[in-house]
Amino acid sequence: MSRDLRALFNPRSVAILGASNDPAKWGNRLALGALRGEGSRAVYLVNRNGGEILERQAYPTLADLPEAPELVVLSVPAEGFEDAVEASLAAGAKALVGITTGLGETGDEGRAREAAIVDRVREAGAVLLGPNCLGIFDSATNLDLGWSELQGGSIGLVSQSGNLALELALLAEDYGLGFSRFASLGNQADLEAGELVRSLIDHEPTRVIAVYCEDFRDGRAFARAAQEAVEAGKPVVLLTVGGGEVSAQAARSHTGAMVSSATAVEAACRATGMQRVRSPRELIDLAQAELARVRPRGRRVVIVGDGGGHGIVASDIASAEGLELPPLSEELQGRIAPHLPDAAPTRNPVDFAGAGEQFLTIFEDVTRLLLESGEVDAALVTGYFGGYSEFSDEFQSEETEVALGMARAAADSGRALVVQSMYPRSPSLVALREAGVPVYREIEAAAWVLARLADQAEQPPRGVPELPSPVDGPPPAGYWEARELLASAGIAFPSARRVADFAEACAAATELGYPLVVKALGPLHKSDAGGVALGIESEKALEEALAEMATLSAGGYSVERMAPVGVELIAGSIQDARFGPVVLVGLGGVYAELLDDTAVALAPVDAAQAEELIRSLRGSAILAGARGRPPVDVAAAAGAVAALSRLAASRPELTEIEINPLLVTPQEALALDARALSGENGADAR
């Protein structure tokens, strides 16, 4: 959905329902904020007691107002919320902000009430933010409903937490950053995160979009809005929850939120180019660089310090973040050496060895040489720079000059420049920041930001795939049915026969040839329970195997050709309540859990995307043939992953599909096990 939100963010008139003289009440804060915008619009304070509020006449009801209020803020008790909405719509409101708590976040009854309210609001052609929200802020339109702490700026913020929004504002101040617009999401009864993000794409003052969200509602719509924002040159930085089980449970109890798994959020980020952060600090750190349009094309970084210690500590941290520190060419070292003291290291890190104090201009000169060399994607200046301003006014103006020269060098070269300084608020660095170079206080923040931006450069977003129409079908009852379902989707399995007894097994053996695998077709996890026998070489062994697993084989047996050796992958899918089907691939085998090496994408993916996923695994080198083994058929594995993703996308009732292992040999990719869960079959279908 993409509606006109002008009445919400730039109303010609606003009414505060529940305005109050009591400073302890939100209705007081809302009224005070609204009145700060009196120069831009008519402000009406409404309180059923009438009288005076904040030295203005208070109206007893909305019907008493001299004109229709375009925007009504509802700060009333939950029991009166429906009446207040009706009164607002009757008065002609086109936008409502519901501060009221005690509705959808309390359970099913509250959600039903909200749904009915939303129907009414939409019928009237209006929009509703909240309820259970904390207000809105728009810097350009001078609209401040509850957010006096926010400074104006270029960050468009959509947040499901008021306190976190406040923390973001305080952290942003350190960098001189502020907000173009803020919307407190609340219960998202009508306006959802996706629609609010979309509204920021054409919002000129917004240059970076920041989101804190616990429940993504229509997750694919949210992802598409994020994708379009990124494509329009407005980076989206996302803080969300649910990385751990504890937080997912807490978020559910916080607002009844449907929390998406970290897997689904990661898939959405990969599809859209949206960047996930884990804390308010990281959000603001990354936003600073995004606002400065720092765009390293890769991960090669040169570190520049005015003293050895800083450069070396920075090198360790940058390496640990996954940045590359290439040794500079002899030729380039030769060009920077004349600027530096004799013994100064120039290999990378470059160490001025304290020479900055004598010749401050070397910061500009050497940084320019490095950035223009083409040997690195970014320069990271670390340590003392910014502190020279402490010496004297002369030093301060010289350092500011040099800082501006460094900013010009970065702009001229088209390479990235990031600065870490122990004096981040020095006037010279304020000037540097204003000239478009991000400045951090902590070296880990500077290195982390560069590494994340390099990740971004290496992983162009693939877009949010369209979902196919759902296909009906019976849920697979067990392993054999899951195997048939996946095989019909185009996934290869070893040849197999379903047999009822030893006689049929012998016939199958004749057809398939030894060595064989036998699996009991029963409800339990086969290999844990002893329901799988490998490497059967003779009829005698076959008979023994069947006898041993007789109690597990309520559904008979699967007799299968023994697979050759190869590399084991795991492929699977989950259905996220918000983002829909997500496909996963990872390294399999006994170390799979330890490695925690998986790649994920919104399903469906095509074979090329699936291959990209597989090759993005940290352990993908194993596929290329380690220790003298031949490389395996990654294209075949990608085909299987793509087929699984299409199946998952067309069968949304299959909450989980897993192929473990997916055996990849130099010739083919074979599913050696299959599993599909649905709400209906309940237990594992393996």
Add this chain to the structure above:
Amino acid sequence: MSRDLRALFNPRSVAILGASNDPAKWGNRLALGALRGEGSRAVYLVNRNGGEILERQAYPTLADLPEAPELVVLSVPAEGFEDAVEASLAAGAKALVGITTGLGETGDEGRAREAAIVDRVREAGAVLLGPNCLGIFDSATNLDLGWSELQGGSIGLVSQSGNLALELALLAEDYGLGFSRFASLGNQADLEAGELVRSLIDHEPTRVIAVYCEDFRDGRAFARAAQEAVEAGKPVVLLTVGGGEVSAQAARSHTGAMVSSATAVEAACRATGMQRVRSPRELIDLAQAELARVRPRGRRVVIVGDGGGHGIVASDIASAEGLELPPLSEELQGRIAPHLPDAAPTRNPVDFAGAGEQFLTIFEDVTRLLLESGEVDAALVTGYFGGYSEFSDEFQSEETEVALGMARAAADSGRALVVQSMYPRSPSLVALREAGVPVYREIEAAAWVLARLADQAEQPPRGVPELPSPVDGPPPAGYWEARELLASAGIAFPSARRVADFAEACAAATELGYPLVVKALGPLHKSDAGGVALGIESEKALEEALAEMATLSAGGYSVERMAPVGVELIAGSIQDARFGPVVLVGLGGVYAELLDDTAVALAPVDAAQAEELIRSLRGSAILAGARGRPPVDVAAAAGAVAALSRLAASRPELTEIEINPLLVTPQEALALDARALSGENGADAR
């Protein structure tokens, strides 16, 4: 070495050699600093031109002083350094601080000059700090030689970088922390990091020891000093370099430092209880908690937020740091619920749901209930607390009362309390910090600190082992000799015979029995080059194998019994230039490199310590028998690791020993390969 350093840190008189009126010179800064201590000692400014410096009479030479200077600071050009030292000793100095650069850090010649100077200094019963150092600071004795930026406090700092020391000082200020003493290490020609750390153990004002060090010199002595400090209740926090190859190389070129590997530093930390950090920020974050004597006994944490968002974000971050967030018992939830609004989540995280504003005392009441419950080792309060002081003076005094109550609750319960606040400098939180509760601005810092302290609680230091006397012996020339060396040290190998040709091989086969393994005894890496044949089942296969590897077998062949299946470990040792022998153990096999799962210790270790190392591997669950396999003989593996560590400790010329794989079966631990490098044999001995 442990000498009396009173003359260095509390001299009765001090002379500044090279004092200057020029504010751009260090000699000016030193003189200014020294003069600030005139109330505590006589200060003499020395400059060969005499005249007046900083409105004091300057002496042309040390011989002109009216009394012997106990401490002389030498800020003179390198070429005059020896003369200055002689003059100082002649004048009766007992401590020298060498600011002068251009000596040991420039190469062998400089190091030789330093060695000669140190001989002279020690002969005279004096001590020398530096040269190439930046001065010293002692808060209690009012001694400030170059470090006017340092605030007094309880951190004793030893640093090889002046700029990093400055950055630490600036970061410490945020938390109201300062320094009891600071020594700039410089080239450590005489006084080394270890001796300076040791001097802080009995230094009453020092409560936490912070170290930035690039070169540990006598690493075992340093480690023993750190161990004693930790045992004396003075935590040691270490910032060092060399995590990455780039930084190691840079540090070498910075001061000619012998940089220890991250492995050796980690081993030293495990032995001593010293805590390694990776940045100045981390050092100060951890120091704050150590100064507050926060001592969680384990990793169970309850998170307390005044709004849902903060609690949930904190939960994700705490989980990611490895903290545990146990759900609180129904009984405990029942006891805290009456303090909170109806719908407030109490499971963990505990969410006040905004109720703090109405009843600020719930912060104290609920925190006390949680800390005293015994269900958690620590409470982490996150978000808004501290911000209530912004409302009014009444709120500020109430919040301060509550904060002090929280500190009392922590003290009474003996559990840990850490606070993260978006208002970390609020007066209420300054009071809280002064009452012994660390307060952080960033949630990741608070969670990281708690996790590191929990790690500490779980890994009691094992002490720095004594090194045995070195044993002589020939360096092993190749695999066979390495195998014999390790076998003689008590490490089990599969039975094997060294043979020269097929006839001898047949005889060996008869003796050993099939299946067999054949290895070519040549200089190349056997398995890469095709010099290993596994699973030989017959004389014919044996003949073929010998023929195929004929060109690789300059030294004949090893015919070995084929090992059974089992879990593969890697065991090895390195000799660190500073910390000496270090033993490593990790999971082996094809995923070993990906997992990067190793445990390290200063060698030698006994079998119990070796077993502890093996069990500390993340992947150690595999040893207990995954997927239906029986558990393997960890004690046998530990015995092999301990034997290897003793060998490494007694043969320091063996720069590297490796057993890869060390095969562990349910019955035994067998070394399937052996490798030992020395400076002499140069190439691999495999």
